[in-house]
Amino acid sequence: MTEAPILECRGLTKTYGSHRGLEDFSVALPAGRIIGLLGPNGSGKTTLIKLCAGLLRPTSGQLYIDGMPVGPDTKSIVSYLPERICFDVSMTVEGVMAYYKDFFADFDEQRAKVMLEKLNIDTARKIKELSKGTREKVQLVLVMSRRAKLYLLDEPIGGVDPATRDYILSTIISNYSPDSSVIISTHLISDVENILDEFMFINEGKLILYNNCDNVRRELGKSLDRFFREVFRC
């Protein structure tokens, strides 16, 4: 018996007025992988992630997470990192942590504390007093401290310095468990390609290609970054 895919889209479509954010998108992703959602700006990455997180409703088509339609049940097993900071910036780091603890039964407070301590982040400080990089780290620590089945990370490494990038990627590697899955959306492909098992190329709301990263390297003898540049040449 094969397990239910962690994420399954069937003919998923989302339109904004006359603009198509996502068009007839179908894919079934197996559990236990780190999967890159790769595409140029405006290709529909954030739309797909927001649909999975239950923040947008599909115009048509179906979407299942761990075999369940998106709803309150799936929100309890999905940990979502938005593109922009979603906290009330006047709250302290401690306050946001308490918020997470109240909201999510699977939040591992101890783990979050250990990670924040390692980063030398003073939890008594307010979010608005932190630098952009530190805010992103705090947000990622909270998201990765949930024992979720599916992590949805929308541009987790955008706009931070390379050392912070390394920290964020190693936090992802060391915190996800082998039976949970991570979907990372980004256009910074060379930075993430070594940590991905599989990738989806998406453009103009459509799935262009879903494949294993090492297959591309073996069969085409080129990096994912290079392949991406060729596929999406402007």
Next chain:
Amino acid sequence: MPWDFDTSVPVYLQIAETVRRRIVSGEYERGSQLPSVRDLAVKAAVNPNTVQRAFMCLENDGLIETRGTMGRYVTDSLESVEAARETLAQDTIGAFCRRMEALGYTGEDTIELLKKTYEGETK
């Protein structure tokens, strides 16, 4: 520091190669415990599944073995390590010969040049 990879070759093969070299060079001693999949994944900054796959390659080669819940160990067998050393040496020499041929050297020229280089170094 994340390891450097040749981005056009499957990453698991490169990790297997690095671990193989470490075993042959004695950095990972015979019979000693290997780092866990997770630790190595974090150090190299790669996906744990990729490290897992690399370890499976090395297990098939008989260079490492899983001891129940104790983790993975470098083989005790001197034979297996020597065989791996020989394979690596042949690969290295093969690649060197191809490069010399590309420069227009025949096998004899290359051998002659090699001798001179070694003699020059010992003087």
